Amino acid sequence: MCSANTDVVDDFLEDLWLAEGLSQNTLSSYKTDLSHYLNFLNDKNCWSADLDLMQRFIASRVQKNYSSRSNARVISTLRKFYQWGVDKAKVSDNPAKRLVLPKMVKSLPKDLDETEVSRLLDAPDISTDIGLRDKAMLELLYATGLRVTELVSLELNDVNLRQGIVRVMGKGSKERLVPMGEYALEYLIQYLDTTRKDWLSGLKEEKVFVSQHRKGITRQSFWHRIKHYVGEVGIRKDISPHTLRHAFATHLLNHGADLRSVQMLLGHSSVSTTTIYTHISQVRLQQLFNKHHPRA
Missing domain, CATH: 1.10.443.10 (Intergrase catalytic core)
Structure with a gap:
């Protein structure tokens, strides 16, 4: 994992905490999602990632049987992360906004007769x-x-x-x-x-x-x-x-x-x-x- 990427994620999470006052649980979820993403990128700089690379990351999660709900959350995290990058002039475009959210299967609640x-x-x-x-x-x-x-x-x-x-x-x-x-x-x-x-x-x-x-x-x-x-x-x-x-x-x-x-x-x-x-x-x-x- 590229250490520069890790530093960028830390800055992102700190800004989120300061700007939105998010709970530690929410921040931990963002951090977990982005850690998986950075592991997939390996040493590639996160700001050079394009839509194709992000789609391959999501496809790899599908192959590992991550749920649609989990993948939708990761896409939401990527969108927020790259929009932050645009706002901070670290990148000119947010390719994650073009990722397609998976269709959510509405599961029925467990039932007792x-x-x-x-x-x-x-x-x-x-x-x-x-x-x-x-x-x-x-x-x-x-x-x-x-x-x-x-x-x-x-x-x-x-x-x-x-x-x-x-x-x-x-x-x-x-x-x-x-x-x-x-x-x-x-x-x-x-x-x-x-x-x-x-x-x-x-x-x-x-x-x-x-x-x-x-x-x-x-x-x-x-x-x-x-x-x-x-x-x-x-x-x-x-x-x-x-x-x-x-x-x-x-x-x-x-x-x-x-x-x-x-x-x-x-x-x-x-x-x-x-x-x-x-x-x-x-x-x-x-x-x-x-x-x-x-x-x-």
């Missing part, structure tokens, strides 16, 4: 403190379709037990009100009146869901709890932290909810984001038809 969800929700042992807390969290997650981050971020003043509603601050600081349903409300009240009160012993903590360490439970800790219960009840699917959110949306649509209502409950800014769940519902309906219709 209603029986599997019931098994998962019934897994915690509610005779224990941890089990009761986990039961309340799982029931609330499935009843509201919250993101896991939104769930663990809930504070006491976000929950209206009398009306059975939670106030959620979602992406883009957009607030929404979501009903929690009878089951979630029942176990949430039990948890607040017993486990939470016992663990905190009068300590002030605004987060609704806490750990035995007397502070809010983290997203990672709760995700480990979910994986524990998934294994315990023998669900063999590779689920994600969003799985119960996906199940919430899919099962609502399967039972006749309209798309606009589901969009509002999920906090999607555009209904087009919510339409992916209609595909899952259609798949489910096709499976039911094939299984039960005499002429299928």
